[in-house]
Amino acid sequence: MSPLVIYNTLTRRKETFVPLVPGRAGIYVCGPTVYDFIHVGNARTFAVFDLVVRWLRASGYEVTYVRNITDVDDKILDRARERGEPIGAFTERTVAAFVEDCERLNLLAPDREPRATRYIGPMLELIERLESKGLAYRGANGDVFFSVHDFPGYGKLSRKNLADLRAGERVAVEAAKRDPLDFVLWKAAKPGEPSWPSAFGAGRPGWHIECSAMSGRELGATFDIHGGGWDLQFPHHENEIAQSEGANAEPFVNYWMHAAFLNMGDEKMSKSLGNFFTAREVLDRLDPVQGGEQLRFFLLRGHYRSELAFTPELLEDAGNALRGLYTALREVPAARSPVDWSHPIAARFRDAMNDDFDTPVAFAALHELRAEVNRTRSGALSGLLRALGGTIGFLQRDPEAFLKGGVTLDVDALVAERSAAKKAKDYARADAIRAQLDASGIVLEDKPGGATEWRKK
Ligand code: AMP
Ligand code: ZN
Secondary structure: OOOEEEEEOOOEEEEEEEOOOEEEEEEEEEEOEEOOOHHHHHHHHHHHHHHHHHHHHHHOOOEEEEEEEOOHHHHHHHHHHHHHHOOHHHEEEEEEHHHHHHHHOOOOOOOOEHHHHHHHHHHHHHHHHHHHHOEEEEEOOEEEEEEEHHHHOOOOOOOOOOHHHHHHOOOOOOOOOOOOOOOEEEEEOOOOOOOOOOOOOOOEEEEEHHHHHHHHHHHHOOOOEEEEEEEHHHHHHEEEHHHHHHHHOOOOOEEEEEEEEEOOOEOOOOOOOOOOOHHHHHHHHOOOOHHHHHHHHHHHHHOOOEEOOOOOOOOHHHHHHOOOOOHHHHHHHOOOOOOOOHHHHHHOOOOOOHHHOHHHHHHHHHHHHHHHHHOOOHHHHHHHHHHHHHHHHOOOOOOHHHHHOOOOOOHHHHHHHHHHHHOOOOOHHHHHHHHHHOOOOOEEEOOOOOEEEEEEE
16 A cells, blocks of 8 residues: 655655654644635635545544644734724634635634634744744844845745845845844734734734744644645745744644645735635525535645646636436435455555655546446445545435426526627516526626626625
8 A cells, every 4th residue: 555645845755654752643734814705816726735634534544634724914903994893703703704705615613712812922922932032033123124134044935045135135224233134033013913922012913923823832842734825835844844944943834835836817816906706606506515525626636736727717627527327326325335455446546645645647537437437336345435525525415306496497598698688678677587597696786888797695
């Protein structure tokens, strides 16, 4: 049987997974900054690590899965201020929305979900330790900074060196810092912002220190796997390494994993570019019964280290493939049994998943099995299909109910029919369609130029 190998961003190599404690795995994933709904790009990263956790568990590991919530930062403060809402109430709502989106996508809840504002003490302890080791200093503006040139390994994850960074990136020189690459650990309090008392004066934490403190508290100074999106390698994860290894003088993380971007066209989907869809608006347009599993299937069909394009066609295609698998389960009722790993297709599936979570090959094995189920009409093979899907959180719904779906209205077709009716001056028909859609909770918005958009109420 092939052992699990993981591509480690730190070494740029696939390595056999050897946990610190045999049979156990500790994993920390950088979670959302809760200032808005997550977009489908964020959802991809969270779905990837959900897959990793599920596969580790299916492989027999006892997993501790930690994913944090960043609930204090500039964007959160700005949004709460714009809305005239207290920060705590605002983040309660955004956290609840995030949990709801994760549930709709069938993502496992982490075992621990630390929130930054509840770990200020551990953060301050860490900063004090860094200061006592000469790795942190107080700037002229009252902020506390990490001194990167005093940490010898700086740049080892992102393979950047300080000279290139200084030359290559136009890092603004700030009078308060000794070196433009130094990053903030503690921000001095400003009027109207939340702050906590500390030996460095009242203030609030920088973003990077949160993850060093929370991961250390929940998983120990050294742990197995740390994950996040591709963009977090630098500076976020580089800075986490500097803080944690600077303070503890022992290795921080054994396996670094990064999920590639979900793109719109050639660009990363991102809030700042404005080229994004929230996970919930995408889910709202899919079948309410099938949509969550369909979107998750779409997000995981490509390999997690390959970029993925978000297009309606690919999303639809994922739905068709998934329905194909469920159709086999409906046609041939599945016997309930654990996975028979001695079956050659099961072994191929396992080998693929063990090869750095190679989902394209693993899903190809499922489709092959579907064809075998259809050919042989074997309940045992149908059961194997269901059980294999189950190892990574798919195919667990009742096939009949899944395939029936939830939407009986073809909204796009009705919208098109209404436009045609309007053009033909058949306003009675157009109004009737609007009323029918309205009764089903769908609101139409007629745009200048004749186009009509729709959304759920
Ligand atoms: P944020 O809330 O912006 O800190 O992002 C949460 C997570 O989503 C981080 O791990 C990001 O790296 C990840 N992420 C952001 N944009 C994308 C994208 N377009 N594709 C995949 N992951 C992303
Ligand atoms: Zn982080």
